[in-house]
Amino acid sequence: MNHQYYNVLGIMSGTSLDGIDIAHVTLVRKEQWSFQIHVAQTIHYPNFIKEKLSNAIGFNDKEIIEFNNQYTSYLAETINTFINTYRIDDLLAVCSHGHTIFHQPQDKLTLQIGNLPKLAKLIKQRVVCDFRIQDVQFNGQGAPLVPIGDRLLFGDYDYCLNLGGFANISYEHSFQRIAYDICPVNVVLNHYALKLGKEYDEGGAFAKAGTIHTTQLKQLNNLDFYSNKPPRSLGMEWVNENIFHILEEIHNPKDALATFTEHVAIQIAEQLDSHKTLLVTGGGAFNTYLIDAIRNHSDVEIIVPEQLLVENKEALIFAFLGVLRLRNENNCLASVTGASKDHSSGFIYVP
Missing domain, CATH: 3.30.420.40 (ATPase, nucleotide binding domain)
Structure with missing residues (x-):
């Protein structure tokens, strides 16, 4: 993509289970990158979701699949509410980390739920997500990505x-x-x-x-x-x-x-x-x-x-990771993750 101005959402859910951080940001590429966070919100998890997130590391395969679908639908509802509440339009993409259930890079395993293709259809937006998988396949840690x-x-x-x-x-x-x-x-x-x-x-x-x-x-x-x-x-x-x-x-x-x-x-x-x-x-x-x-x-x-920046820097940077992916520019650094090479990571889904 040859855009130099990017109107996107960045979304992060961390292991501390605070909730879903959503930030509406613009990123501009001139001689250097610059950013502006327009509005951001942490949507706290309802108890039943928070409890499942806490226990999901012990779920069997069937339970993980079911919860991934449930969480993706919940994430879509949350994103749609945010977009409607703040009357955000003309988004280029929604760039989402998902929520980590397990992370075992030594076994080439990492799972962030909420990154199913149906997310794009439910929110009717282009989605860039699942940034860790490719790095693990390249023998990297899949983290950190920031x-x-x-x-x-x-x-x-x-x-x-x-x-x-x-x-x-x-x-x-x-x-x-x-x-x-x-x-x-x-x-x-x-x-x-x-x-x-x-x-x-x-x-x-x-x-x-x-x-x-x-x-x-x-x-x-x-x-x-x-x-x-x-x-x-x-x-x-x-x-x-x-x-x-x-x-x-x-x-x-x-x-x-x-x-x-x-x-x-x-x-x-x-x-x-x-x-x-x-x-x-x-x-x-x-x-x-x-x-x-x-x-x-x-x-x-x-x-x-x-x-605003203290609470939303990670959401901002996942928006940036998505933009870099859309530009086919490296967003994963081998010097950081130990992967075999720098690369542009993340899946792109369209409605």
């Missing part, structure tokens, strides 16, 4: 850090983009906040009121994954197998939150060189206790941008 956006839209910062269900980071090194998952974040913190009657630890208040347990902190920091060099990526399978049995030794949820928040801060700080700039986005950017803990362990300049 770094191409970090490079081309946020290149003024030394590091880009996303604090969502997992923490992932990207930066330039020797003229290559390097990116990888650092550690779990909100998939664990939200789990313990729920035990205290809240969906998340607002501002890190629960963690701040807790006590760090040094024995469990040391066990967490000594997990083998943290000695792996990039490319590396994480999924809920790893969290269930490696994290919770350590934290279950801590009987007070506030203490578990304090211990794990400190663990996250240490793991993030270990990735950072001194006197650099760090752009922080994702829901964890509002966890001031965590942000202060990162500052305690490093001397980078931490920049938390305006709320």
